[in-house]
Amino acid sequence: MDPNQNPSQAYKKRHFRAATLEKKRAVMEERLQSHYDSYLRDSTIRKSQTAAIADPRESLDAFLAVFSQRREEICVCFAEKKAALLSSPNVEDVASLKVELESLLLEVGKLQKLVADSSFYLPTYTMQSAQATVTKLKEEVETAMSDLLPKRKFSFRGKSTTTKTASFQGIQDEQNAVVNNSFQGIQDKQDAVVNNSSPGNQDKQDDAVNPSFQGIQDMQDAVLVRDAKDLEEDREFRLSNLSNCRVYLQGKFTTLYVNKLRNCHVYAGPVTGSVLIEEVQGSLFMLASHQIRIHSTTATDFYLRVRSRPIVEYTKGVRFAPYAFHYSGIEKDLQAANLMEETGLWESVDDFRWLRAVQSPNWSVLPSDQRISMEGPSQFEAENGP
Amino acid sequence: MGLLTIIKKVKKKEKEMRILMVGLDNAGKTTIVKRINGEDTSSISPTLGFNIKTMQYNSFRLNIWDVGGQKTLRSYWRNYYEQTDGMVWVVDSSDLRRLNDCRHELHGLLKQEKLAGASLLIFANKQDIKGAMTPQEIARVLNLEVMDGSRHWQIIGCSAVTGEGLLAGFDWLVSDIGSRIYMLE
Numbered sequence: 001m002d003p004n005q006n007p008s009q010a011y012k013k014r015h016f017r018a019a020t021l022e023k024k025r026a027v028m029e030e031r032l033q034s035h036y037d038s039y040l041r042d043s044t045i046r047k048s049q050t051a052a053i054a055d056p057r058e059s060l061d062a063f064l065a066v067f068s069q070r071r072e073e074i075c076v077c078f079a080e081k082k083a084a085l086l087s088s089p090n091v092e093d094v095a096s097l098k099v100e101l102e103s104l105l106l107e108v109g110k111l112q113k114l115v116a117d118s119s120f121y122l123p124t125y126t127m128q129s130a131q132a133t134v135t136k137l138k139e140e141v142e143t144a145m146s147d148l149l150p151k152r153k154f155s156f157r158g159k160s161t162t163t164k165t166a167s168f169q170g171i172q173d174e175q176n177a178v179v180n181n182s183f184q185g186i187q188d189k190q191d192a193v194v195n196n197s198s199p200g201n202q203d204k205q206d207d208a209v210n211p212s213f214q215g216i217q218d219m220q221d222a223v224l225v226r227d228a229k230d231l232e233e234d235r236e237f238r239l240s241n242l243s244n245c246r247v248y249l250q251g252k253f254t255t256l257y258v259n260k261l262r263n264c265h266v267y268a269g270p271v272t273g274s275v276l277i278e279e280v281q282g283s284l285f286m287l288a289s290h291q292i293r294i295h296s297t298t299a300t301d302f303y304l305r306v307r308s309r310p311i312v313e314y315t316k317g318v319r320f321a322p323y324a325f326h327y328s329g330i331e332k333d334l335q336a337a338n339l340m341e342e343t344g345l346w347e348s349v350d351d352f353r354w355l356r357a358v359q360s361p362n363w364s365v366l367p368s369d370q371r372i373s374m375e376g377p378s379q380f381e382a383e384n385g386p
Numbered sequence: 387m388g389l390l391t392i393i394k395k396v397k398k399k400e401k402e403m404r405i406l407m408v409g410l411d412n413a414g415k416t417t418i419v420k421r422i423n424g425e426d427t428s429s430i431s432p433t434l435g436f437n438i439k440t441m442q443y444n445s446f447r448l449n450i451w452d453v454g455g456q457k458t459l460r461s462y463w464r465n466y467y468e469q470t471d472g473m474v475w476v477v478d479s480s481d482l483r484r485l486n487d488c489r490h491e492l493h494g495l496l497k498q499e500k501l502a503g504a505s506l507l508i509f510a511n512k513q514d515i516k517g518a519m520t521p522q523e524i525a526r527v528l529n530l531e532v533m534d535g536s537r538h539w540q541i542i543g544c545s546a547v548t549g550e551g552l553l554a555g556f557d558w559l560v561s562d563i564g565s566r567i568y569m570l571e
Binding site: 214232234235236238240254255257259273274276290291293295307308309311313314338343350352353 | 411412428429430431432434456457458459480481483512514515516517518547
């Protein structure tokens with residue numbers, strides 16, 4: 001501090017300072033006022049803006065009010081429909097009810113959309129409970145609908161026919177290529193097969209006319225003899241639906257099928273392939289073959305020569321003995337069929353219905369004193385023939 | 387690497403195929419197997435149970451399961467379905483009377499889920515017998531076209547006695563299985 005300082009000067013100085021301060025204060029107040037004014041202005045603007053943006057529905061209370069009201073409406077409507085559904089089994093009513101239920105389902109859909117739209121401002125709990133309510137409603141309506149008219153089952157639709165035919169054509173061609181056969185050929189053969197199944201083919205004449213069948217069927221009380229000249233070696237022979245017949249097949253052939261015979265005697269030359277016998281009762285067979293299968297047969301005697309073990313299945317009371325047939329030239333045929341020597345397998349029978357080690361009760365060996373003596377048609381014809 | 391890939395790799399290493407021979411009794415299943423294996427076919431007994439034959443065919447090892455076809459045994463066929471790569475259904479082409487049985491049994495087999503992916507070769511056997519039905523006729527009677535698009539199949543006429551058609555059939559089956567299992571990686 002200057003000790004020589006003039007007091008008036010000092011006063012002036014003080015006064016000046018005070019004036020400056022006053023001035024500063026005024027400026028400050030003015031600034032504050034303007035700040036406050038601008039704040040007020042801004043806030044009113046903001047308020048008006050918010051008011052403009054804000055959706056009146058965007059409040060929890062409003063949402064809950066709307067939601068519960070609409071849910072109520074749907075529930076009431078649904079209950080009505082349900083009652084109507086129970087009381088009217090009328091078809092037309094059912095159809096119209098279904099349409100109404102569909103519109104109800106649309107309403108539920110709208111409700112669901114409302115929940116979804118409000119999801120950004122709803123508290124989690126409200127949100128979840130609202131969703132649960134909607135889902136439940138929807139399920140109820142859908143169940144009612146499916147009860148009313150069952151849902152169509154899913155199924156594949158057929159592809160366009162053109163592609164199908166094309167692919168089939170391709171495979172058909174491939175087959176033809178493999179077997180080297182024309183379609184015409186099959187057609188003809190098919191017809192031939194159909195002809196075969198008609199009765200009355202038992203005649204030798206018919207057999208000659210109809211080359212795809214060799215055999216005897218639908219006969220009663222007859223003696224039927226086929227010699228080597230009647231028997232085609234590389235053809236099957238069928239015996240079907242015969243009763244009280246005696247059949248002599250004096251030659252060799254490739255396969256024998258026997259089906260539905262009653263009280264018949266069948267004497268056959270060597271069969272180079274297999275013999276299949278089904279549904280025979282009270283008969284007698286004299287057979288030589290590579291394989292013999294006997295099914296569903298009762299009370300029948302078999303005189304066999306086989307190159308493998310004969311089998312029985314679903315049979316009862318069948319008896320076995322060795323082969324003892326004779327006709328002129330049988331040795332040559334047996335030789336050619338590789339059936340000359342006795343294999344002894346005629347008594348090694350496998351019963352497919354009896355897999356235990358002990359002897360099957362379904363078949364037995366025919367005691368030698370009960371066997372027939374060697375028999376031929378000539379002998380038979382000498383006794384009873386024409 | 388999925389399980390399927392592992393299985394494929396294992397199979398590729400061994401190059402094995404499991405083939406199931408089925409069909410009615412008296413169709414000639416065992417005779418066919420013995421014939422392609424070059425064995426004597428003159429004294430074959432009807433199959434009581436089953437036979438397994440392993441043979442080398444081109445670069446593959448075939449495990450052929452020849453299952454008896456008697457009525458009594460047919461209910462046991464299902465025990466052999468597992469892991470079958472190919473089926474051979476043998477038909478006695480001269481046994482017209484039992485073709486309905488044959489169709490019934492075949493279609494029963496085709497419904498088996500375990501056999502859904504297996505290739506199917508149908509042998510119209512006994513073509514050496516005069517008057518035997520042709521493979522085309524048999525295909526029609528057995529209604530084989532229902533399998534079009536759902537299964538690889540082929541019908542081939544053959545004779546186990548003369549050997550005709552057997553190689554053509556097995557060639558098709560082996561190449562079909564081979565292209566399915568070993569080449570598709």
